[in-house]
Amino acid sequence: MSETKQPKLDLSNLKAGGFIKERGKDLFTIRLRVPGGRMSIPRLKKIADVADKFGGEFVHLSVRQSIELININYKNFDAVVEALGEKDQKVASCGARVRVPVACGGCEYNPNGLVDTQKSALEVDQKLFGTPTGHHKFKVAFAGCPFDCPKSATNDVGFQGAIEPVLDKAACISCGLCAKSCVPKAIVMGADNKPELTPAACIWCGDCVKVCPVSAWSVKKQGYTVRIGGKWGRNPLVGTLFATFLPEERVCEFIEVVLAWYKEKAEAHGRVRLGDIIIREGSQAFLDHLRVTFPENVVSSTIPPQVILTQVGN
Amino acid sequence: MQSIDLRGVSCPTNFVKAKLALEDLENGTTVQILLDDGEPVKNVPRSLKADGHKLIGLKQTEDGHYLLELVKQEE
Numbered sequence: 239m240s241e242t243k244q245p246k247l248d249l250s251n252l253k254a255g256g257f258i259k260e261r262g263k264d265l266f267t268i269r270l271r272v273p274g275g276r277m278s279i280p281r282l283k284k285i286a287d288v289a290d291k292f293g294g295e296f297v298h299l300s301v302r303q304s305i306e307l308i309n310i311n312y313k314n315f316d317a318v319v320e321a322l323g324e325k326d327q328k329v330a331s332c333g334a335r336v337r338v339p340v341a342c343g344g345c346e347y348n349p350n351g352l353v354d355t356q357k358s359a360l361e362v363d364q365k366l367f368g369t370p371t372g373h374h375k376f377k378v379a380f381a382g383c384p385f386d387c388p389k390s391a392t393n394d395v396g397f398q399g400a401i402e403p404v405l406d407k408a409a410c411i412s413c414g415l416c417a418k419s420c421v422p423k424a425i426v427m428g429a430d431n432k433p434e435l436t437p438a439a440c441i442w443c444g445d446c447v448k449v450c451p452v453s454a455w456s457v458k459k460q461g462y463t464v465r466i467g468g469k470w471g472r473n474p475l476v477g478t479l480f481a482t483f484l485p486e487e488r489v490c491e492f493i494e495v496v497l498a499w500y501k502e503k504a505e506a507h508g509r510v511r512l513g514d515i516i517i518r519e520g521s522q523a524f525l526d527h528l529r530v531t532f533p534e535n536v537v538s539s540t541i542p543p544q545v546i547l548t549q550v551g552n
Numbered sequence: 553m554q555s556i557d558l559r560g561v562s563c564p565t566n567f568v569k570a571k572l573a574l575e576d577l578e579n580g581t582t583v584q585i586l587l588d589d590g591e592p593v594k595n596v597p598r599s600l601k602a603d604g605h606k607l608i609g610l611k612q613t614e615d616g617h618y619l620l621e622l623v624k625q626e627e
């Protein structure tokens with residue numbers, strides 16, 4: 239075999255992950271990063287051009303919001319990376335790393351959004367994407383409100399936008415809409431025909447603030463409800479509550495503190511996801527670790543990540 | 553008093569109809585808008601408020617509809 243026949247490939251591209259061997263000979267899928275699912279139109283056009291030139295007849299939109307170029311011959315890796323403009327087109331990661339965060343549209347134009355999930359997803363992508371965990375993959379998701387379309391609690395760390403409502407009784411015109419709209423019935427109309435809030439029943443969805451025609455309800459506190467330890471796959475877990483009203487600007491710091499504990503506690507356990515480590519170590523130990531840095535946000539007690547029985551195998 | 557009857561009109565057509573009707577009125581006019589219970593009464597008042605109009609009342613009528621009272625305000 240002659241050396242000169244080998245295509246010259248920059249293998250550092252491969253190490254970052256995102257190049258996935260296909261069934262066909264010499265063919266690979268290249269998964270492109272789309273943090274939060276947001277794609278600028280110029281980038282979309284560029285990707286379409288590259289797919290047209292080097293790929294198969296379609297692209298695939300992955301379950302976690304990435305665009306996958308299909309049927310790329312490995313000899314074209316460098317050309318594809320070059321054509322995409324590598325700096326802003328880093329491919330998506332595989333393996334035991336922090337993955338590209340997913341997010342819904344958030345509050346920018348979406349009427350239900352309570353926080354800027356897109357900003358958070360972009361920040362996590364820029365600061366933490368690809369960080370090796372030493373153990374297993376690490377997935378992060380952002381939902382704009384408790385409707386939770388992105389299913390945040392099925393991620394290693396899931397963030398869900400939340401607001402705490404507060405009432406200006408004098409402004410209220412007693413229309414009753416807030417009580418009618420509050421799904422968990424945390425608001426009932428009192429004897430004075432003004433709303434009464436039971437804080438313990440509130441899920442921080444903000445529907446009362448949105449529905450009130452005279453802005454008698456407003457936002458007292460805002461941030462993320464944080465659930466940790468979720469995953470899907472063969473043995474699903476749903477993450478449980480570890481922090482409330484985490485300020486948006488502390489999201490990356492929070493994930494770093496979670497990762498530090500994961501790295502330490504998973505030592506010598508091999509390929510284990512965070513949720514299984516929490517079950518092994520006990521959720522109280524993990525709460526105590528988080529509370530050192532986030533005393534105002536970490537809840538006093540919680541339950542371990544919840545096992546979902548899939549009813550096949552044993 | 554001006555009144556706009558949006559009973560039986562679903563979202564978001566009711567809101568667009570209210571907008572069109574309000575466009576023909578003078579600033580400062582008080583208007584009554586009749587809305588269905590359910591999604592319409594949850595959505596239309598807050599959307600009209602977001603457009604800058606001043607909401608002054610919202611009451612359920614005896615037959616189960618809602619009567620919204622607002623003052624037209626153009627930004």
Ligand code: HEM
Pocket residue numbers: 255256257258259299300301302303304332333470471472
């Ligand atoms: C070279 C590394 C890897 C490649 C190329 C790869 C490929 C893929 C692909 C194509 C998907 C679907 C993604 C989507 O639709 O968004 C996926 C998801 C998934 N992968 Fe991998 N994978 C890799 C590493 C791993 C490893 C090491 C594991 C675990 C042992 C794993 C387990 C899973 C699971 C459970 C899902 C389900 C989706 C989810 O977690 O949300 N993958 N992988």
Ligand code: SF4
Pocket residue numbers: 342343344345348350351352381382383384385386387388
């Ligand atoms: S989670 Fe909330 S903000 Fe995000 S898409 Fe769903 S309803 Fe909208």
Ligand code: SF4
Pocket residue numbers: 401403419420421422423424425435439440441442443444445446447
């Ligand atoms: S935030 Fe949601 S749950 Fe809480 S009182 Fe308002 S409507 Fe009810």
Ligand code: SF4
Pocket residue numbers: 409410411412413414415416417432433449450451452453454455
């Ligand atoms: S929606 Fe606003 S005005 Fe109506 S009862 Fe509730 S607080 Fe009062």
